[in-house]
Amino acid sequence: MQQTLEDFYKVIRAAGINVSPSDTIETSRTVALVGYTDRNILKNAFQVSLAKSETEQALVAECFEQFFSFDTFSAANDPHSDNKADGSDEADEQQPLKSEQNESPQAESQLAKMLMEGDTASLATEMKKAAREVGLTDIWFFTQKSLYAQKIMQKMGLRDLQNDIAAMGKGDCPSSIAQAGELRNAKEYLAESVKDFVEQQLSMYGRNAIRNLREDHLKSSKLSNIEQRDFHVMHDLVRKMAKRLSTQYSKKKKQDKRGQLDFRKTLRRNVAYDGVMFETYWKTKYIDKPRLLVMCDISGSMQAYARFLLLFLHSLNDVMQRIDSYVFTGNLIPVKDIFEKYPVEQAIDKIMSDHGMGGSDYGTTLLDLDDQCMADIDNKTTVLILGDARNNNLAPRTEVMQNLHLRAKRVIWLNPEPATFWNSGDSVMHKYKPYCHMAKTCNTLDHLERMLDDLLKAATSGT
Amino acid sequence: MKELYKDKFTSVEDIQQRFEAAQYICSEQIATCVYIAHNLQKPVMVEGPAGVGKTELAKTTAQILDVPLVRLQCYEGLDESKALYEWKYAKQLLYTQLLKDKLSELLEGATGLEQSMERIHSHDDLFFSETFLEPRPLYKALHQELGCVLLIDEVDKSDPEFEAFLLEVLSEFQVTIPELGTIKAKIKPLVFLTSNNSRELSDALKRRCLHLYVPYPDEKLESRILSSRVPELSDTLRKEVVSFVQQVRELDLKKVPSISETIDWAKTLLLLHSEQLDAAMVKKTLNVLLKFETDIDAMGDHLRTFINKAHKRSGR
Numbered sequence: 001m002q003q004t005l006e007d008f009y010k011v012i013r014a015a016g017i018n019v020s021p022s023d024t025i026e027t028s029r030t031v032a033l034v035g036y037t038d039r040n041i042l043k044n045a046f047q048v049s050l051a052k053s054e055t056e057q058a059l060v061a062e063c064f065e066q067f068f069s070f071d072t073f074s075a076a077n078d079p080h081s082d083n084k085a086d087g088s089d090e091a092d093e094q095q096p097l098k099s100e101q102n103e104s105p106q107a108e109s110q111l112a113k114m115l116m117e118g119d120t121a122s123l124a125t126e127m128k129k130a131a132r133e134v135g136l137t138d139i140w141f142f143t144q145k146s147l148y149a150q151k152i153m154q155k156m157g158l159r160d161l162q163n164d165i166a167a168m169g170k171g172d173c174p175s176s177i178a179q180a181g182e183l184r185n186a187k188e189y190l191a192e193s194v195k196d197f198v199e200q201q202l203s204m205y206g207r208n209a210i211r212n213l214r215e216d217h218l219k220s221s222k223l224s225n226i227e228q229r230d231f232h233v234m235h236d237l238v239r240k241m242a243k244r245l246s247t248q249y250s251k252k253k254k255q256d257k258r259g260q261l262d263f264r265k266t267l268r269r270n271v272a273y274d275g276v277m278f279e280t281y282w283k284t285k286y287i288d289k290p291r292l293l294v295m296c297d298i299s300g301s302m303q304a305y306a307r308f309l310l311l312f313l314h315s316l317n318d319v320m321q322r323i324d325s326y327v328f329t330g331n332l333i334p335v336k337d338i339f340e341k342y343p344v345e346q347a348i349d350k351i352m353s354d355h356g357m358g359g360s361d362y363g364t365t366l367l368d369l370d371d372q373c374m375a376d377i378d379n380k381t382t383v384l385i386l387g388d389a390r391n392n393n394l395a396p397r398t399e400v401m402q403n404l405h406l407r408a409k410r411v412i413w414l415n416p417e418p419a420t421f422w423n424s425g426d427s428v429m430h431k432y433k434p435y436c437h438m439a440k441t442c443n444t445l446d447h448l449e450r451m452l453d454d455l456l457k458a459a460t461s462g463t
Numbered sequence: 464m465k466e467l468y469k470d471k472f473t474s475v476e477d478i479q480q481r482f483e484a485a486q487y488i489c490s491e492q493i494a495t496c497v498y499i500a501h502n503l504q505k506p507v508m509v510e511g512p513a514g515v516g517k518t519e520l521a522k523t524t525a526q527i528l529d530v531p532l533v534r535l536q537c538y539e540g541l542d543e544s545k546a547l548y549e550w551k552y553a554k555q556l557l558y559t560q561l562l563k564d565k566l567s568e569l570l571e572g573a574t575g576l577e578q579s580m581e582r583i584h585s586h587d588d589l590f591f592s593e594t595f596l597e598p599r600p601l602y603k604a605l606h607q608e609l610g611c612v613l614l615i616d617e618v619d620k621s622d623p624e625f626e627a628f629l630l631e632v633l634s635e636f637q638v639t640i641p642e643l644g645t646i647k648a649k650i651k652p653l654v655f656l657t658s659n660n661s662r663e664l665s666d667a668l669k670r671r672c673l674h675l676y677v678p679y680p681d682e683k684l685e686s687r688i689l690s691s692r693v694p695e696l697s698d699t700l701r702k703e704v705v706s707f708v709q710q711v712r713e714l715d716l717k718k719v720p721s722i723s724e725t726i727d728w729a730k731t732l733l734l735l736h737s738e739q740l741d742a743a744m745v746k747k748t749l750n751v752l753l754k755f756e757t758d759i760d761a762m763g764d765h766l767r768t769f770i771n772k773a774h775k776r777s778g779r
Contacts, residue, residue, distance in 0.1 A: 020670065030499050034475075041475055044495035052669040054510065054676045264544070267552050 003132070005031065008046075010137050011063050011204045017056050023049070039068075066204055109160030115186040116179075127194060130155035136198065140206050149198045153191065161187060234445070235311060235344060241449050242315035259284025291380050292316070293373065293408075295326040297387030298352065299360035305416045305443065306356065309386045310348045312448060314339050324373070327351055330361040332368035359392040362428065366400035374407065382410045386442075388417050389429040396428040401435040411435060414442040414451060472501050487516070487523040488688045496675045497524060506633045506654035508618075508669065511677035513659060514721025518616060520677075521655040525612035533607070533652070534614045535600040537621035543628060547638055549597045555590055591642035601632060602646070610650035618668075619658040626668055633671050680722060682709050688722060693729045702777035703740045703770075704729050708752070710769045711762070717755045728752045739777075740770050 009024050027049045034045045043064050051057040114123050134151040161183070168180035215237055265281040294313055298306040313325050317339045325339065326332050333355050338347050377383065383404060405411050413436045415422065415429060422429040433439045442451055472478050478494040489497075497520075500507045509517045525532035535546055573579045598606065604613040618626070632638055636648040656672060658664060680688060686705045689696065696704070708725045720728075728751045737744050745766060753759050 018666075023670065026503070026505070029503055033499060033502050034495065038475075040491060041495050044492045045499060047492065048496045048499060048673045048675055051674050052666070053674070057674070057676055264549075264552065268544075268550065271552065271555065 001036075002028075007137055008063075008067050011067050012050055012060060014205045015059050015063050017050065017052075017059060019050060063204065066200075109157050109164050111157040111161045111190075112164045112183060115161075115183060115190065123190070123193075126156055127152060127197060131197070131201070136201055137205050139198070139202050142202060142206070145195070145198055145202060149191070149195050152194050152198070156190075156194075158187075234308065235315075237445065238308075238312050239315045239318070241445070242312070242318070291378075292323045292382050292384060293326070293377065294323065294384045294386070295328055295332065295365070295369070297329070297360050297385075298327045298356045299329040299390075300357050301360065301388055301390050302416070303356070305386075306352065307348055310351060311344065314344050314347060324376075326369075327355055328360070328365040328368075329355065329358045330364050332365050332372060360387065360390060361394050362387070362389060362391045362432075363395040363397035366397045366404075370400045370403065374403065377404065377407045379407070379409050381408050382412065383408045385411070385413045385436075386416075387413075388415055388427065389413075389422070389432055390426050391428045393426050396431045398431050398435065401432050405435040405437075410437040412437060412451075413439040414448075415439065416443045417441065418443075472498055474498070481527050482523060483691070485523050485527055486691045487519060488684060488691055489520070490680075490684060493520065493675065493677065496673055500673055501653060504636075504651045504653075506656060506672045507675055508664075508672035509655055509657045509675045509677060510660060512679065512719065512721060514723040515677045515679060516722055517655075517657040517677055518614065521612055521614040521657075524653065524655070528610075528612065528653070530609055530653075531607060531611045532614060533600050533604040533611050534616060536616045537618050537625070539620060539622060541621050541625055543625075545599055546625070546628075547599050547601045548640060549599065550591070551595045551597050555595055558590070593643075596643075601638065604652045605636065605638065605646060605648040607652065608649055611652045613652040613654045615654065615656045617659060618656045619661045619664060623665065626665055630667055630671065633668070679712055679719070682706065685709070685722065685725060689725060689729055692726050693733065695733055696729050697738070699777045700732065700737070700739060701729070703773040704732065706773040706776040707740060707745070707769055710765075710772060711752065714761065714765065716753070716758045716761060718753070718758060720752045724752050724754075740773055742766060742770060745770060 005028060006024075009019050009027075013019050027046065030045050030049045031042065034041050036042060043061060046064055047057045047060045051060045111126075114126070130152045131148075133155055134148065136148055136152070139145075139148055165180050165183050165187070168176040168183070171177065215233065260283040262281040262283045266277055266279065269279050269281065270277050294316070296306065296309050296313055298310070302309075310327070313335075316323055317325055317336065323336075325335050327335050335347075335351055338350060341347070342350060401411075413429075413432065417427070418441050421427065422433075429439070438454075440447075440451060442448055472481075475491065475494045475498050478497055479489060479491070482489045482494065496507055499505065509520060511517055521534075522532055569582060570579050573582055596602075600613070604611055615629070618629070633654060636651045637645050639645045682705055685708070686701060689701050689705060693701075704725065708720055708728070712719050728748065731748050731751045732740075732744070735744065735748070749759055749762060753762065
């Protein structure tokens, strides 16, 4: 049973839940305590001891159903599994063989005998044993399916079976020719079952590998190249990232040297000095909450990126409290309400259709910013501008940028174009760049993440 | 260290029955979790929305095991001196003042500095002994002779530093007081930690705990809870109340009503002698169920359909 448990942990890990060695030890103890008699209790026990959050609990439940449902047909003769359903589908397939058995069996091999007798329980056990020997739990990708299926069949004694079929087919006796035919059919069934089994195992053990591969790929590919169908995967990815960033940085506290005296602490520390207060402790603590103002260009030239930048903005909005989000083409438009009111896809569609397209005008936008938000921007605010600075040859209004640079804690410009393109054509990046604390290229999720990491670190470390 | 409680849970069903007798209707999952926690002496991290009975679970467990409940309410700024122990400074200071006079008596006959120091040394430990120690919840929990249920409420509200400090307590059931040394639990307490998920807890803490998520109950469970908590309520009204609340939970509200609010509402209706739900009565008492003005406004349109459905549900 230990092996089964270990396989189950493997499945759980493949589903993306971190299971440490000490977790497995504790869980094994738990299982030993509750026993295998009640399926529901066992499931609850796994859920309670392996999962660390609500979503993980659902995942564990799902894995449990998948993993132990296989046992229902393999362990038909297991005394512990009396409450489980018998392997009806497999049994049905083998039924005709059993009925037409005749009295001159020439099949020699173990496998052939089992097939002839329709002994599904031993067949399944045999299959599982073979699977373990070839290391099926290491299966990763769907391309390995047929390889593993073949390996399992070999281990179960496919060669002997084939020899038997050939030997029986050669003879003159009509009954053994008929039997050879049946065995051939049975072999097909077996191959089918093994393939099903491998597929099922792949879906358990391999699911995370494929997802990881895909996510890695998405992270490093250019935002403009990512297709619509990957949108929801991106959404999860971005959300995860935003959440991590915000929890990491949102709660920095500092002891202040002002305010109310912490009398107890002070007294306690100064007992050594006979109650004379040399060292003082203060009660005031202030929580450093970075404020973020993000403005995103959604004009025609930015179209390929805008959806994903908005997606990112939306996720940030979800996880951070003190954030103001704006989009612009020619004017500054607050979108915080839209993000709060609608689910992500709808919100982005709405913003794109209401405000998207058209040529960008950074000058007017900056004037709007000066008008609407400059009063709120203080030395705790970080201003993040997502745009390509292609101003369609309009006035750049650098004086506002200058002002912004003076007032804000940091001004950061993320440009999807590579730096070599920055000063070509109607780009006015070179005019804005001196007034930015940081101006960088950002066109993959990896870029975005690294950038935000820097940003939040700087925002909370008080530099 | 003794490990076992006088009173033991023998099986999951046993727990369910005994909880039910104590008016706490628990699902099989909760019972399994308590069973494992009790037998393997692991802390339980209980998560879930406010008002689904997280705190009540700890209270009931204490009641059933017949051991005291030690409660530690967490908040921002909670530190060791409030959770574990504190020295009685005033008393210590007072004693120093008193002892000043005794000092000459003590040193009588001592010749030389070395001898005097020695004499004082033989007395100084008195200041940092249990006489001057003010025990706080965690210290109390470890010192219970018959074991106890320790409830660490809303652990997500505490600071990360305190969370780190809890790790030693939860895995070893011991604490270290610099002046006194390491103190071990007499009997390992049964620990419940509750969290409302206002901040992500560290993996280290999560790893040490069993994880239990208590969701809003389904219709059947809520009906059972209600009949256990408000037994005077008539069958029809109970069905209607439960059905109504279940429907309200489907709405997009700021604060979804929880079990405790359902119970309060049922009690209110009982007090007002209502026999069945009607629109006027529901409107008047809706503030028991919903705690935000915007939520009550949002209910406006749905009120009648919900009531109608509730009537149908109760077979009217």
